Amino acid sequence: MGWYILKRLLQAIPLLLGIITVTFFIVRLAPGDPMDIYLEEDRGQIDPQAIELLRQKYGLDQPIHIQYVKWVANVARGDLGESFRYRRPVSQLLAEAIPYTLQLTILAVVLDALIGITLGIISAVKQYSVLDKIVTLGSLVIYAIPGFWLALMLVLVFSVNLGWFPTSQTRSMDYGFLSFSGKVLDRLWHLVLPVFVLGVASAASTARYMRNRLLEVLNEEYVLSARARGFRERVVILNHALRNALIPIITIYGMKLPFLLGGAAIIESIFAWPGMGRLAVEAVSGRDYPLLMATITMGAVMTVFGNLLADLTYVWVDPRVSYEGKKQR
């Protein structure tokens, strides 16, 4: 297993290099260099010499291939450059933001798994029942609702009208005066709406997928043989069928990560959540290219490692897939 992990990590290196390259060249495709665009609105008010100095400071006066090599080398060393706007190293900004995004996405995945897998199982076991129909149709509908609109409507109903949940931010004004348990509760309180919006759409797709997987597995011969041997239906479903149906779900969670990160960009902006997604949106609207390049790269890197993790778990959980077998495919 150790060798296999190492091999997969080594295989990820060209992919990471590709990601860094794509981010660099997309930003450089833009007409004019980043500094010009950043300062576009103030043009004429700034001394051209000062702009030239800034350009030198950020290394933008060098030929593009040298800039590229430097960018790759710097990223490899963990130096993501300095934000135009915040005048701080981007890696610091990201280090502050990523925990907030992880809070959101991890809790959303937990919520997704709880609701999605449960509903999926129920509707597969009771196929063609009223409940099954509600779940299948409901999951399609909920999956289709745009997150930002759902978020606004929930804020309107539950925060503005009913006053049950805060409208935005990660904590209350009086956070500093709360006891420890009060602080934890306060944080959770602020997480309810954003996590719900992010998790419920993804739960809808899980439920659908889970249902279909389980229905497929229930047709397998080992399920038939378990039934023939006289196990109770509960045992057949939970011990024999469900375990096998759950394995491919792992891959689905690996695939979901990019969607969750993309969704987080919008949700974080609505709830004034200081995470990575909001940082990316701010970087776009502020034309802060070093920050933009870094957050996008980071998003892709996280996706790569998320998928890697899902793959490794898959190999670990499913004895039918050996590392060698996986290699051949």
Next chain:
Amino acid sequence: MRERNSDNHSSVLRLSLIPGLGHLVLGERRRGVHLLAFAMICVLILTSTWERFLEAFQGSAIDHWIASLFLVACLLSLSTFSVRDVRRLVTLGDERVQSKSPLRIALRRFQANRLAVWSLYVIGALYFIAILTPLLTPYDPSAIEDVLETRYLAPSTAHLFGTDEFGRDLFSRAMYGARVSLSIGLLAMLIAKLVGTTYGSIAAYFGGVVDNVLMRIVDVIIAFPTFFLMLMLVGVFEANLVVLVLILGLTSWPGTARFIRGEILSLKEQEFTESARAIGLPAHLIIVRHLIPSALSPVLVSAALAVAGMIGAEAGLSFLGLGIRPPTPSWGNMVSAGSDALLVAWWVAFFPGALLTITLIAFSLFADGIRDALDPKALMQRFV
């Protein structure tokens, strides 16, 4: 037989110039009612907007002109279709055979799915209204009058969806927003599917090094969260409508490319390919005539989902203020404007978002219907 036909033939045909009447006489109730209803709607719109309809031909904006022409074209093609279909029914007479081609079977299965059929109606109606927008809007979408008097009026019969902060009629704006959102969704989907299919089949056709290089590029692009990639591109390029369509389309093709490549590689091993090769068909023709068509039906399903995805992404970007910029209305930026006024005027954010939601739901139910119709065993929704 023949005598009976010639008796009724011409009179029925003449009758069916009014769409649907011919069908009704022949006892084809369902199709007849549909055709008649659609024609009635067109005529109703034509008569109630007669003055604006005429304006179009006195040199006004091009979309106005298109709308009027479209309305006329609708009526004409309804009549033509009706006559042709009746002629088909009459000449075939009792010998009408229930054909069982795969397409027909799929069509019948689709029609049995009532939700899918209704969602198709909704989608059709949305596009129909979107094209006719210049004729139908009750107000000018960008007209600003006495703002103090007209700002944030609640929904009423005068303003169905209320008014926004500049006192503009939200119903009219939502209709113009539909044009933007729906056309962007369709065009971006077409770009993504075309690029993806071409790219995937090139990779599968050449194989070897080319395939390897092309697919590694796909790996890299897929590694990015798509929405992040779009964010980066709208940050770099000034996003107007055309650029936005390109950005949405050109970030969303790799899934299709990967899928098509896999599909073609597996179809390549099947017997019908072998037989095509055996009769000496050149490889590129095998791909274009045999392999791509066989791989296309899942792409069709994902195309319907992709339109929804594109509309959603456009709305998301516009909501963040990075897509379509005001004053051009799009559902996304209308909701965004409404989010600032959530406390005073809930309707500003509610209605455009609700329309967006209905559209997205319709597309996903429609896609679901095609999936079931084409392949009852197709299981999961694809993340393509």
